[in-house]
Structure formats: structure tokens, C-alpha cells
Amino acid sequence: xxxxxxxxxxERIAYLDGLVRHARAAAAVFHQFTQxxxxxIVKPMVLAGLEQAQYLARLAVEETKIGVMEDKAIKNMVATxxxxxxxxxxxxxxxxxEYPERRLVEVAEPIGVIFSLTPITNxxxxxxxxxxxxxxxxxxxxxxxHPSASKxxxxxxxxxxxxxxxxxxxxxxFSCLQDHTLDDNRYLMRHKDxxxxxxxxxxxxxxxxxxxxxxxxxxxxxxxxxYIEKSADIPMAVVDIITSKTFDNGTICxxxxxxxxxxxxxxxxxxxxxxxxxxxxxxKETEILSRTVIDPKTGFMQPMAVGQKASNIAKFVGIxxxxxxxxxxxxxxxxxxxxxxxxxKLFPVLxxxxxxxxxxxxxxxxxxxxxxxxxxxxxxxxxxEEVIRKYxxxxxxxRIIVNSPGSIGALGGVYNDMVPTFSFGCxxxxxxxxxxxxxxxxxxxIKRVARRTQAHMWFRVPNQIYFNMNATENLRNFPSRSTLIxxxxxxxxxxxxxxxxxxxxxxxxxxxxxxxxxxPDIKIIRQGVEALNFYKADQIIALGGGSVxxxxxxxxxxxEFPEADLEELAAPFLDIRKRVVQYPTEKTxxxxxIAISTTSGTGSEVTxxxxxxxKEHGFKVTLADYSLTPDVAIVDPQFVMxxxxxxxxxxxxxxxxxxxEAGVSIFASPYTDSNAMMAIRLVFxxxxxxxxxxxxxxxxxxxxxxxxxxxxxxxxxxxGVNHALAHxxxxxxxxxxGRANALMLTHVMAYNAAVPTKFMPSPNQRAYVAHKKYxxxxxxxxxxGHTVEEKVENLITATGQLxxxxxxxxxxxxxxxxREDFEKAIPELAKIAFDDPSWRSNPRMPLVNEIVELFWAxxxxxxxxxxxxxxxxxxxxxxxxxx
Amino acid sequence: MTTLMDWxxxxxxxxxxxLKEQREKLGEQSGDVMLDFSGVARIDPAGLxxxxxxxxxxxxxxxxVVLRGVNVGIYxxxxxxxxxxxxxxxx
Numbered sequence: 001x002x003x004x005x006x007x008x009x010x011e012r013i014a015y016l017d018g019l020v021r022h023a024r025a026a027a028a029v030f031h032q033f034t035q036x037x038x039x040x041i042v043k044p045m046v047l048a049g050l051e052q053a054q055y056l057a058r059l060a061v062e063e064t065k066i067g068v069m070e071d072k073a074i075k076n077m078v079a080t081x082x083x084x085x086x087x088x089x090x091x092x093x094x095x096x097x098e099y100p101e102r103r104l105v106e107v108a109e110p111i112g113v114i115f116s117l118t119p120i121t122n123x124x125x126x127x128x129x130x131x132x133x134x135x136x137x138x139x140x141x142x143x144x145x146h147p148s149a150s151k152x153x154x155x156x157x158x159x160x161x162x163x164x165x166x167x168x169x170x171x172x173x174f175s176c177l178q179d180h181t182l183d184d185n186r187y188l189m190r191h192k193d194x195x196x197x198x199x200x201x202x203x204x205x206x207x208x209x210x211x212x213x214x215x216x217x218x219x220x221x222x223x224x225x226x227y228i229e230k231s232a233d234i235p236m237a238v239v240d241i242i243t244s245k246t247f248d249n250g251t252i253c254x255x256x257x258x259x260x261x262x263x264x265x266x267x268x269x270x271x272x273x274x275x276x277x278x279x280x281x282x283x284k285e286t287e288i289l290s291r292t293v294i295d296p297k298t299g300f301m302q303p304m305a306v307g308q309k310a311s312n313i314a315k316f317v318g319i320x321x322x323x324x325x326x327x328x329x330x331x332x333x334x335x336x337x338x339x340x341x342x343x344x345k346l347f348p349v350l351x352x353x354x355x356x357x358x359x360x361x362x363x364x365x366x367x368x369x370x371x372x373x374x375x376x377x378x379x380x381x382x383x384x385e386e387v388i389r390k391y392x393x394x395x396x397x398x399r400i401i402v403n404s405p406g407s408i409g410a411l412g413g414v415y416n417d418m419v420p421t422f423s424f425g426c427x428x429x430x431x432x433x434x435x436x437x438x439x440x441x442x443x444x445x446i447k448r449v450a451r452r453t454q455a456h457m458w459f460r461v462p463n464q465i466y467f468n469m470n471a472t473e474n475l476r477n478f479p480s481r482s483t484l485i486x487x488x489x490x491x492x493x494x495x496x497x498x499x500x501x502x503x504x505x506x507x508x509x510x511x512x513x514x515x516x517x518x519x520p521d522i523k524i525i526r527q528g529v530e531a532l533n534f535y536k537a538d539q540i541i542a543l544g545g546g547s548v549x550x551x552x553x554x555x556x557x558x559x560e561f562p563e564a565d566l567e568e569l570a571a572p573f574l575d576i577r578k579r580v581v582q583y584p585t586e587k588t589x590x591x592x593x594i595a596i597s598t599t600s601g602t603g604s605e606v607t608x609x610x611x612x613x614x615k616e617h618g619f620k621v622t623l624a625d626y627s628l629t630p631d632v633a634i635v636d637p638q639f640v641m642x643x644x645x646x647x648x649x650x651x652x653x654x655x656x657x658x659x660x661e662a663g664v665s666i667f668a669s670p671y672t673d674s675n676a677m678m679a680i681r682l683v684f685x686x687x688x689x690x691x692x693x694x695x696x697x698x699x700x701x702x703x704x705x706x707x708x709x710x711x712x713x714x715x716x717x718x719x720g721v722n723h724a725l726a727h728x729x730x731x732x733x734x735x736x737x738g739r740a741n742a743l744m745l746t747h748v749m750a751y752n753a754a755v756p757t758k759f760m761p762s763p764n765q766r767a768y769v770a771h772k773k774y775x776x777x778x779x780x781x782x783x784x785g786h787t788v789e790e791k792v793e794n795l796i797t798a799t800g801q802l803x804x805x806x807x808x809x810x811x812x813x814x815x816x817x818x819r820e821d822f823e824k825a826i827p828e829l830a831k832i833a834f835d836d837p838s839w840r841s842n843p844r845m846p847l848v849n850e851i852v853e854l855f856w857a858x859x860x861x862x863x864x865x866x867x868x869x870x871x872x873x874x875x876x877x878x879x880x881x882x883x
Numbered sequence: 884m885t886t887l888m889d890w891x892x893x894x895x896x897x898x899x900x901x902l903k904e905q906r907e908k909l910g911e912q913s914g915d916v917m918l919d920f921s922g923v924a925r926i927d928p929a930g931l932x933x934x935x936x937x938x939x940x941x942x943x944x945x946x947x948v949v950l951r952g953v954n955v956g957i958y959x960x961x962x963x964x965x966x967x968x969x970x971x972x973x974x
Binding site for chain 1: 925959960
């Protein structure tokens with residue numbers, strides 16, 4: 001928009017301000033109207049427009065000297081009847097759309113005052129169209145018609161305004177500038193009370209609208225390419241093009257400009273044009289037209305030709321044609337400044353180009369499209385679906401009209417089911433904010449009322465779980481043609497493999513693969529997959545602790561899906577249901593995985609997780625997907641009766657941590673709570689017994705069950721920040737996972753029970769409940785306490801006492817790690833812990849400084865109260881969430 | 884302290900006329916002018932113009948105008964017309 005000062009008198013400014021004030025008041029009052037109120041006004045307006053269609057068309061032609069009265073009358077009727085037909089049942093007031101399944105409601109908010117520029121080419125039809133849209137959307141509109149069409153537009157506005165007010169619209173809803181200048185437009189475009197500029201017109205008006213700094217709909221020039229492909233219905237194509245290009249003498253900006261014709265049908269098409277009244281220009285006539293109807297300086301069409309009859313244009317430039325000539329056809333050999341007739345021509349001069357191939361034709365159409373027609377309209381005549389598809393892909397146009405006339409087709413509602421309009425959005429290619437056929441919904445602010453939704457939750461477990469002493473005997477129920485047992489050497493040595501073999505039906509061929517007793521490496525996985533392929537196994541039995549079962553899960557994954565890229569499958573995700581990388585589903589071998597756990601901690605026999613390292617390439621992947629969950633879990637305590645004390649403690653505390661974290665997870669549900677709570681109860685009751693008396697069968701059985709049901713809980717609710725800390729710390733200082741968890745546990749519980757610095761977004765929870773969940777656990781354990789705060793305190797104390805009873809070190813310092821070494825490691829530990837996905841289900845979002853404080857709390861240990869409030873450096877007990 | 888008697892109840896059917904009368908009386912008595920809009924369900928352009936003119940006159944005469952019982956719909960109309968800052972509102 002020009003920065004030069006406005007040349008407006010004070011009186012003129014007062015007049016313009018008055019128009020806006022009046023319109024603003026009308027728009028404000030209009031806000032009270034209901035859908036029924038506005039619909040009651042729209043219908044008589046439409047009828048008035050239809051009644052006055054011919055009268056307004058005549059006025060327009062008389063004033064502008066452009067176009068054809070009969071066609072303008074039709075345009076006025078389309079602008080009223082067809083637009084009405086589209087809008088009559090549309091909701092534009094209050095709630096306009098509802099999506100119950102998404103719990104979303106859309107509500108209309110009017111814009112207020114719209115400043116509307118209308119063109120010389122379609123003056124009254126554009127006014128009628130915009131008046132109907134204005135009323136339907138409860139907006140006031142101030143019109144600024146093209147100066148050479150101001151009288152007919154003023155009359156159109158008057159008729160619409162009179163009818164609207166007569167039927168209840170507020171006074172001042174429509175107004176129209178007269179004898180106005182560009183400075184009037186500039187002033188109004190920047191007026192504070194104008195909500196939207198809707199500029200339909202030439203590039204200048206559109207550019208001014210967009211440059212004003214106001215929200216604008218600016219829709220303008222085009223340059224419509226047409227492709228007649230050899231499979232097209234030629235008679236139909238030619239009639240459609242003539243109908244369209246001569247409609248109102250070619251003033252609709254969507255009308256055809258350059259027709260690209262396949263070589264094979266060139267003669268036939270031109271003969272058809274000639275037979276229906278078109279004049280095919282020779283080389284000389286084409287040259288004359290190219291320098292007369294197009295301005296050689298600007299490359300744009302000459303205004304004197306716009307909307308004139310073909311015979312008049314010919315006469316004016318000195319070409320002799322039959323007076324009944326409908327169209328002047330000018331063959332061209334290229335597109336661009338060297339071929340002036342390849343530009344937009346809003347008059348009945350149509351360029352044609354002979355293409356040797358589909359490829360060439362498409363390229364020329366692209367050239368025309370980019371020669372001033374980006375985003376506007378394009379046409380294709382073809383019966384070849386592939387050509388139509390390709391055309392739609394390569395041409396950048398908001399309206400790609402197939403086997404129908406461009407101008408009338410683009411208006412919508414006549415030849416197709418597009419939205420009827422008199423304003424064509426051209427997208428960013430045309431410098432516009434929309435590519436749509438502008439309609440009532442562009443005259444509205446659409447508000448979304450979004451109700452809280454609850455994410456769908458899940459509870460997934462293995463198909464079958466067998467538990468209690470000698471549950472392995474259930475293996476007899478699983479027929480197999482080839483079974484591979486995956487285990488490690490110590491378990492084979494103590495006879496566990498034989499115990500399993502004895503339960504497999506004798507006719508089943510059974511092989512054993514021994515893997516190292518350590519986190520599985522990719523090499524081991526590959527060897528296992530080779531063995532599975534070699535034996536064509538249809539049953540895999542994983543016998544071991546977490547490492548063995550994890551290895552078997554990954555072997556099965558690779559066995560079923562040889563193309564699976566493990567590193568890619570380990571890509572991070574926030575919500576397992578929305579993950580970017582999906583696991584494959586089409587299995588190759590349909591093998592069954594049976595997991596028999598020999599420790600009472602990880603619960604890997606029921607979890608969808610597996611960890612693996614690639615020592616060669618130096619990375620570790622954590623895989624998580626429910627497809628990794630074993631098909632059958634056997635929780636048989638016979639395999640844990642001989643677990644050493646240290647392992648009993650480490651795995652038992654790991655199990656407790658799983659249950660505590662799943663219990664307060666943001667993904668916790670009644671399904672996971674029932675498992676988590678029972679696991680906590682079992683651990684408190686039986687872990688000390690199993691520790692003191694390892695051969696106590698009941699204690700071992702219950703701890704084995706506890707590990708499994710805690711794993712069921714965290715498989716579905718996930719874990720929390722305790723695991724994030726333990727992963728980072730355990731890996732850095734080579735501390736077993738269960739012990740690392742234990743060192744963090746009481747501090748994390750106090751942290752989660754406190755008022756969070758940052759809450760985790762958790763749509764399924766209506767309040768912060770971690771402290772109440774801990775209190776519930778305390779109640780379950782019968783720990784006493786009258787308030788939530790007391791109960792949480794009691795649970796933390798009881799947990800500390802349990803860990804003391806199990807002789808778990810009270811602090812990281814007790815492990816012999818010096819303060820200096822720990823301090824050096826802290827920044828990296830905090831970084832790794834923050835990157836760990838485990839905390840993403842923690843009830844409280846851990847800030848990095850809080851992670852650091854938790855590490856320090858664990859370093860100094862239980863008994864020195866933890867603190868993790870933001871910025872705090874002392875070690876006072878945190879303030880509990882108010883109950 | 885205001886009493887029930889202080890409030891001028893506005894007849895919604897005669898909004899423009901009543902407000903015009905109120906405007907003409909502005910400044911005749913000391914103190915705030917208190918208008919009860921609880922009987923006004925909807926406002927038309929003439930009514931809105933009358934509200935605006937009342938605000939202009941009150942500003943000129945430094946009189947504070949308090950509106951009571953303005954329904955949400957009318958409050959939004961006054962907001963859209965830029966008039967809410969020119970009155971005090973009580974529910």
C-alpha cells in the first residue's frame with residue numbers, strides 16, 4: 001500500500017468515519033440475531049435480486065460498456081439463486097457444526113464491518129453475492145465499487161439494503177461509496193473498525209488490500225490454460241469453450257485464455273471452432289492483435305478490449321471478419337513476454353497452441369499457469385483418467401475444471417458441485433490467503449469449543465499366564481513341530497533346562513541355544529535368529545531372567561520380520577498409540593514365544609519391552625511394542641528357589657519400584673492400580689521372608705507372582721522418574737538396576753508427593769493425585785495416619801525400613817563413590833536421565849535442576865530428607881499437596 | 884449507598900425514547916445516573932445510537948452513568964460498539 005499522504009479533506013474523513021461508525025453499530029446490533037432472523041432476511045433479498053437481475057445487468061452494461069446484458073442478467077441470477085441454494089440450509093449463526101465423537105463444537109463469530117471492493121467486469125453480480133453473504137453471516141459491508149461501475153453497484157446495494165432493512169436487518173448494514181477516490185479506499189482499508197477487506201478486482205486493488213495490514217481476502221487475476229487431449233470429446237470441448245469464452249464477452253477471470261491442443265486433433269478442433277463461428281487468425285492477424293489488444297509496455301491486456309465483442313475488436317484493430325464472429329482464435333508458438341497473446345485476455349480472443357505430445361502439452365499449460373494464472377483456474381478436456389490426474393497434479397489452480405466450461409464451471413454449482421461464488425481464491429501462488437471459492441464461511445470467524453476428551457486406555461497382557469509351583473507342566477498343552485529353548489549356561493548347569501524339557505511333549509524336537517548371561521548383543525540376536533531359521537522353530541521357550549527373555553523377544557521379532565530395522569523401531573515416542581514408527585504386523589513364521597522367568601523382578605515374561613546393545617556400533621536400543629509381549633508366560637517359583645540373597649533383594653526392589661511407579665503414573669487406571677497395589681502388598685509382606693528364608697516356598701511363590709503382576713501394571717501404565725534416574729546412574733557407575741532403583745526410591749516418592757513445579761499434561765486425570773495414591777498404598781499396608789500427608793510420610797518411612805531390613809545401602813556414598821566423582825558425573829547423569837523416556841509417565845514433570853537435586857538426595861541417602869522444590873538448596877521436607 | 888428507588892428502570896420497548904429523556908435530564912440532579920436495563924432484552928440501532936449519545940452527553944457534563952442488569956447479549960453489543968468503557972456496570 002502506498003505510503004504517500006492521504007489527500008482527504010476533514011469533511012471527507014468525517015463522512016468516511018460516519019459510514020464506518022454506522023456500519024459498526026449495525027454489526028454490533030446484528031450480533032443479537034438468530035439463524036432464523038437472518039434466514040428470514042436473506043430470502044426476500046434473493047428474490048429481489050432475481051427480480052432486478054435484468055434491470056441491474058442493463059445498468060451495468062450501460063455504465064461500464066463492458067459485456068453482454070443477457071449474460072450479466074444470468075450472472076445476477078447465479079449470484080442470487082445459486083448462492084441462495086448453497087447457503088439457505090447452512091448454519092452461520094451460533095453453533096454451526098458439531099462433532100460429538102471428537103467433543104468439538106464450532107461456533108460462528110461475525111467479523112463486524114467488511115470493506116468490500118468490487119470489480120468492473122462483474123459489478124452487480126458481485127455486489128448481490130456479497131450482500132447475501134454479509135446478511136447470512138451477520139456482518140455489515142461497506143462497498144467500494146470500481147469507479148467506472150459505481151452507479152450500477154450503488155443501485156444494487158440500495159436494492160439489497162432496502163430489502164434487508166425492510167425484513168429486519170439493522171439500518172446501516174450496507175453502504176456504498178460514490179464519487180470515491182483511491183485515497184478513500186486507502187483510508188478505509190486502514191480504518192481501525194474495519195474487520196476484513198474483501199477485494200475482488202484487479203491486481204492493484206488486491207495488492208492494496210493485502211498491503212493494508214488488515215486481514216484480507218484478495219482475489220484477482222488469472223490466466224486459464226486449457227488442454228484438449230486427443231481422447232477428448234471434441235464437439236463438446238469446442239462448444240464448452242466458446243460458451244465460456246464468449247460469456248459476457250469473456251469478462252469472467254476464470255475464462256479460457258490459451259488452449260493447448262494435441263497435434264493429432266489440431267485440425268479437427270480448429271475446424272470445429274471455425275464451423276461454430278470462430279475466426280481462425282492467420283499469422284499477420286495474430287501479430288496485429290498481439291500488439292494492439294495487449295499493452296506492449298506492461299504485457300497486460302488493453303482496457304479498451306475488455307468485455308468487447310469479437311467483431312468489434314477485429315474492426316477496431318483493422319482485421320476483416322464476419323460480423324457474426326464469436327471468437328478470434330490466435331495460434332501462438334510459445335508462452336511469456338515474447339508471446340503477448342499468452343497473457344490473460346478478458347475478451348473473446350483465445351490463443352491456441354499445437355502440442356506434439358502430452359508431455360509438451362502439460363509443460364505449455366504449466367507455462368501459461370505460471371504466466372499470471374497461478375492458483376486461479378485451469379481446464380482439461382480428456383477421457384483419459386491418467387491425463388486428468390496428471391493435469392490436476394502439475395497445474396497450480398484452485399479450480400481445475402474437467403470436461404466443462406472454465407468460467408461458468410469455476411463459478412460453481414452449474415457444471416459441478418463446487419461452492420457457488422463470484423470470488424475465486426488463488427492461494428499463495430496468486431498472493432491470496434485462500435484458494436477456495438470464497439463463500440459464507442470466509443465471512444466468519446469460526447470458534448472451536450473443545451471439550452475435554454479422555455484418551456482411550458488399554459490393558460494388554462499375554463494370552464495365557466500360568467503360575468504357582470510346577471506351572472511349567474502346562475507346556476504339555478502346547479504342541480510344536482520344532483522348539484528352541486533360549487537360556488544361559490548357569491541355568492542349564494543347575495538343571496533348569498532339563499526341568500523344562502521334561503514338561504515338553506516327548507514327540508516335540510527340542511534344541512537349546514545358550515546365550516551369555518548379560519544384556520543381549522546384536523551378534524547374539526543374529527545367531528539366535530539363524531538357529532530359529534535353521535530349525536524352522538514354531539515355538540521359542542525363553543528360560544531365564546530379563547536378559548534372556550529380552551533376547552528371545554528380539555530374536556522372535558527378527559525371525560518374524562526379517563526386514564525390521566531395530567534401530568528405527570527404537571525411535572522415541574511420547575504416546576505408544578501415536579508413535580511415528582510402526583512395528584510390522586505380517587508375520588513370516590507365526591512362532592509362539594513362551595517366557596519362563598527365573599528371577600522375581602523384571603517381569604519381562606509379561607512386558608512389551610526389550611533392551612539390546614550393539615557393541616560393534618556402540619549403541620543400545622530399547623524396544624517397546626505390545627507385539628513383543630510373549631504369547632505365554634509361566635511364573636513357576638521352582639526356578640527362583642535357589643536365587644542368591646543379593647539377587648533376591650535387587651530383583652525384589654525392582655518389582656516394588658515397578659508397582660510404586662505404575663501406581664502413581666499418569667497412565668494408571670483401575671486395571672493397573674489393582675495389579676500395582678496387590679504387588680506392593682505382596683512385596684512388603686513376602687520380600688523380607690524370601691530374603692531371610694530363601695527356601696520359604698510361599699514367600700518365593702508370592703514374590704514371583706508379585707514381580708509378574710507389577711510388570712503387568714507397568715506394562716500398561718509405564719514407570720516414572722525413578723527409573724530414569726536409576727538407568728542413568730546404574731549405567732554410569734555399574735550398579736545393578738534394582739539397587740540403583742532402591743537408592744532413589746524414597747526420595748522420588750517424597751518428590752512426587754509434593755506440589756509439582758510443573759504438572760504433566762494428563763487428560764485422564766482430573767487432579768494431581770500422586771500423593772493420594774501413595775496414601776491409598778499406605779492404607780493398604782495398614783500403616784496408619786490420619787491425613788494424606790501423614791500416610792505418605794508413613795509409606796516413605798516404611799519403604800525406607802524395608803530397604804534397611806534388606807540391607808540395601810542407604811546412600812550412593814555408601815557404595816564408595818566419592819563426592820568428587822559423583823559431582824563430576826552429575827551434569828551428564830542429569831542429561832541422560834532427562835532424555836530417558838521413563839519419566840514421561842511420571843505424575844510430576846522433572847526439571848533438570850530437580851533431577852540434579854534428586855541425585856544429590858540419593859547420594860546423601862535415606863534419613864536426610866529429600867527436597868526438590870525449584871531453586872531449593874536445603875534439604876527440608878517438601879510441602880505436600882493440599883488435601 | 885444506593886437504594887432500589889435510585890435506579891431508573893428502562894423500558895425495553897421504548898429504549899431510544901427513554902434514553903433520550905434521560906440524556907436531556909443529565910446534570911439536573913447531582914450524583915450518578917443509574918439505569919436498570921434488566922427489562923431490556925434486545926437493542927436496535929436506534930437504541931444503540933441513544934446509548935452512545937447518552938454516553939457523549941454524560942461525558943460532557945462529567946456525569947457517571949451506571950448500568951444495571953445488562954444482559955450478556957446486550958453487553959456484547961455494547962462491547963462491539965466500543966461503548967462499555969464509557970459506563971459502569973453492576974449486576
